[in-house]
Amino acid sequence: MITTEFGKLEVDPTEICVIQRGIRFQVDIKGDMARGYVLEIFQSHFSLPDLGPIGANGLANPRHFAAPVAWFDDRDCHYVVLHKLEGHIFSATQEFSPFNVVAWHGNYVPYKYDLSKFCPINAVSFDHPDPSIFTVLTANSSIPGRCDESNERPSPITPI
Template sequence: MATAKTAFSTPLNEKDPYIYQVGFGNGFASEAIPGTLPVGQNSPQKNKYGLYAEGINGTSFVAPRAENQRTWFYRMRPSVSHNGFQDAPPNPFLESNFSTLNPKIHISATQQAWNPIDIPAEKTDFVQGLRTVAGNGDPMAREGLAIHVYLANESMSKKAFVNSDGDMLILPQQGRLDIQTELGKLMVRPGELVVIQKGLKFKVTLPDGPSRGYIQEIYGSRYELPELGPLGANGLANVRDFEHPVASFDVDQSDWEIVYK
């Protein structure tokens, strides 16, 4: 039996070799090994291949069905299997708290513009290359947003990043981003955008070498499609324009570094 592939997803090509599921706000199910997902059970105690069931709640656990957002995983290893936490080297260019009580924050009433920031000469991966430009609010208050740029010339190796503050919308300006997430793989080209939801681990590699781009980070809310209104039924972005990864996995028993923001 053949499975039909939607005509609206990115066709396989050398610039983007991955397969996607299409939709915005849809419910998706994907398995890297056919027959792995349980049938007729909401939360089985025993899963195939000894996998661990875990959930990431994007909304309150008791949110109504129409508003509930969550991701359900079947993992080879549970998230609690780590060797403890320690403070990471500080990034003096990254900021989250935009309260006037923060001495690092400067408020300007005038228009301001920035020239492109040069990609550093020293080895810098996606996490090390984050630079905050502006913002408002505070992630602890679950309100506001931040505007960053990223500058990177080195792929993340055995290292992943987790943003516990909010969702990140990433827009490359130079060079593709090959992003490996817990949900699968994404190839993001200049002119495309990707949203990495709060709490998801991801790794960024650079297939084209040095890369630079923009990031909008939102606290306490989710991205939504705008209403069509006077633009009619076919204006703005459509649900089918958004692609989601399909399940994949790597077997790697070596140590990894996980950076939490």
């Protein structure tokens, strides 16, 4: 169970969850055999890939993504809130729940996706077109066709 400022998300083993920057969250793990993977990106946000020649019926469908159901925590309690900023972890204590938001509006919310609903499209003889047939979400760089600006290589031709 992941509790956020926007509500709760029950994330099952076949699902992924995306929580954007700046959103407070808490992860409650059930059982002793729980496993997870955390990925942090710095330059952009996750989005659905441009499907290109695949068309509208493959890969991840936007209607299969789920946002949390509204919920708030209205109680006095002791919380230690951890916050990461520029690679450093800061902590602050507060005597109320950080999940006391009653309502929200907009589309900057955490979401989950059930990977069992993913539809890979594959007709490969030697290569396949972009996006990859197994791309659920992508995080585009600021330079199209490049992974990262820091991967820029010097030109092989040196000016005289």
